[in-house]
Amino acid sequence: MSTGTLSEAVLEFPDNRLLIELCGEFDRNLTDIETRLGVQILRRGNVLMIHGEPDAQHEAQEVLSALYQRLEQGKSVGQGDIDREFRVSAAPVPDDQLDMFGSSPLEIKTRKKLVEPRTEAQKAYVRALYQNELCFGIGPAGTGKTYLAVAVGVNMFIHGQVDRIILSRPAVEAGERLGFLPGDMKEKVDPYMQPLYDALNDFMPGKMLARMMEEKQVEIAPLAFMRGRTLSNAFVVLDEAQNATSMQMKMFLTRLGEGSRMVITGDRTQVDLPRGVPSGLADAERLLKDVPRIAFNYFTARDVVRHPLVAAIIEAYDRDAEGTA
Known part of the structure; x- marks a missing residue:
């Protein structure tokens, strides 16, 4: 995965099928993340482009990457999983x-x-x-x-x-x-x-x-x-x-x-x-x-x-x- 400029963060995903699952039906998972963080997420092929404030972009990247990893492990991604990733990203566990x-x-x-x-x-x-x-x-x-x-x-x-x-x-x-x-x-x-x-x-x-x-x-x-x-x-x-x-x-x-x-x-x-x-x-x-x-x-x-x-x-x-x- 690669990152672009501060005004636009870019995430590239190797498996387009998993990316479709990540976005959710009618892109509802992306809409949820956009609403929470005040960002705009655009999809082009197997790439997601995130527009917004740098901190919000970074958090969106973390959440999307974590959710994609779930899909790679054969798990599903639902509303509860998105909610959990936001909570985890807000309060990481000390080593x-x-x-x-x-x-x-x-x-x-x-x-x-x-x-x-x-x-x-x-x-x-x-x-x-x-x-x-x-x-x-x-x-x-x-x-x-x-x-x-x-x-x-x-x-x-x-x-x-x-x-x-x-x-x-x-x-x-x-x-x-x-x-x-x-x-x-x-x-x-x-x-x-x-x-x-x-x-x-x-x-x-x-x-x-x-x-x-x-x-x-x-x-x-x-x-x-x-x-x-x-x-x-x-x-x-x-x-x-x-x-x-x-x-x-x-x-x-x-x-x-x-x-x-x-x-x-x-x-x-x-x-x-x-x-x-x-x-x-x-x-x-x-x-x-x-x-x-x-x-x-x-x-x-x-x-x-x-x-x-x-x-x-x-x-x-x-x-x-x-x-x-």
């Missing part, structure tokens, strides 16, 4: 932070898809999930806390590192009203567990997941159902942990058995407990922050990987909270 994964890209292989963390906080979180027996993921909605944890759990199950996957949530709003809902207990609590089902369905074929649930290799249950159990050789996720009471959190953490991994995820700003009832997530963070072999990972609005408006909404609420504090 001294590269650990057991070396300089290779972080990838989580599941039965249905390849999952790649999109932000530096997500990368650090995935590393922590593989390296620690107990890991906390704390931050706003849409930052991939639960999604990535479930993906790692599926990956560990596939490779025989755990024998089962156990996913749990506090059914806070159910409480005494469960008895008034129609159906058996499973039908009463399933609406609260639906985000966990959604994550698993993203990573496993339906028939495989159904068989594993029938054989109890995958369990999805409310937090209250964990009492009295010892969870051995399992990958265990507690989602929405900010809605666990202090006693429930202690109960859950002490279920950790031999050969197991445990992940606690939550958002401190979305506590639905009754007024005056302290959050077990906050207590665990305070009591365990200095305990060795327990990892705490934090996310902000910058790590939101849903619609861009979600990040803007979270930042607006955060600013309002700071103003009224």
